[in-house]
Amino acid sequence: MRNEDLDPQRSRAEFVRAMMEDLRWLGIRWSEGPDNGGPYGPYSQSERRAHYLEAWRRLREGGFLYPCVCSRKDLAQAASAPHDEAADDEPVYPGTCRDRKDVAEFREPAGVNWRFRVPEGEAVEFADLNLGRQRYVAGSNFDFGDFLVWRRDDVPAYQLAVVVDDWAMRITEVVRGADLLKSTARQLLLLRALGYADLGVAAPEYFHCELVRDAAGVRLAKRHDALSIRHLRESEMTPQSVLELAFSAEHRRGLQ
Numbered sequence: 001m002r003n004e005d006l007d008p009q010r011s012r013a014e015f016v017r018a019m020m021e022d023l024r025w026l027g028i029r030w031s032e033g034p035d036n037g038g039p040y041g042p043y044s045q046s047e048r049r050a051h052y053l054e055a056w057r058r059l060r061e062g063g064f065l066y067p068c069v070c071s072r073k074d075l076a077q078a079a080s081a082p083h084d085e086a087a088d089d090e091p092v093y094p095g096t097c098r099d100r101k102d103v104a105e106f107r108e109p110a111g112v113n114w115r116f117r118v119p120e121g122e123a124v125e126f127a128d129l130n131l132g133r134q135r136y137v138a139g140s141n142f143d144f145g146d147f148l149v150w151r152r153d154d155v156p157a158y159q160l161a162v163v164v165d166d167w168a169m170r171i172t173e174v175v176r177g178a179d180l181l182k183s184t185a186r187q188l189l190l191l192r193a194l195g196y197a198d199l200g201v202a203a204p205e206y207f208h209c210e211l212v213r214d215a216a217g218v219r220l221a222k223r224h225d226a227l228s229i230r231h232l233r234e235s236e237m238t239p240q241s242v243l244e245l246a247f248s249a250e251h252r253r254g255l256q
Helices: 013-026 049-061 072-078 158-168 178-193 229-234 239-252
Strands: 065-068 113-116 123-128 132-137 147-150 173-177 205-209
Touching: 013 229, 013 239, 049 065, 049 113, 049 147, 049 158, 113 178, 123 178, 123 205, 132 178, 147 158, 158 178, 173 178, 178 205
Parallel strands: 173 205
Antiparallel strands: 065 113, 113 147, 123 132
């Protein structure tokens, strides 16, 4: 159990308690985690800043990062295409700050956004255990551009944090939604840039699940205040009925 609680605006102790209560109610158990420890702790990302900062420094010194001062409004105005639900909320960056020469002046990441400089035109391929062979091309005119690894409010971004933690915690298989397929391509580039393969640890295998959607076809997500495990509990459904509902939905989609 890894508690991904980096965002200080949305991560609260009561949410963590509710998450663990709901998962236990559903019958999920874990051998390591914030509540019972383990060999790869701490298991809350808010307590792992030193790990992320070390990775940021390695990437900056290796020439893989640059500071970016573009705002969300700037990016929205520069976007060449409508935002795609499957692009995990990061539009293709047009490269506005890519040629900045002041990287060495920053000894700490706070104050600006930091972007990973993707290899323009390089295809990133991987075999997904559920959806088969995947291929994405990096670059401002392709599938994904230079992406965030550290936010201006001094918070490590999702892409960097999970790569560092997956490696440090010796994760061998990642199971997540199909909306994060492009994130896998980004994370494979980070894994390579950080040199983790040279340390004798292979990249995880990836299994991307079909998204769970409501009757209108909209994916269930926190931002939409969608149906949650807590809501199902309060509606007096049993754990078994929730699992049966999930498995029957998979069956209808023809999944194994």
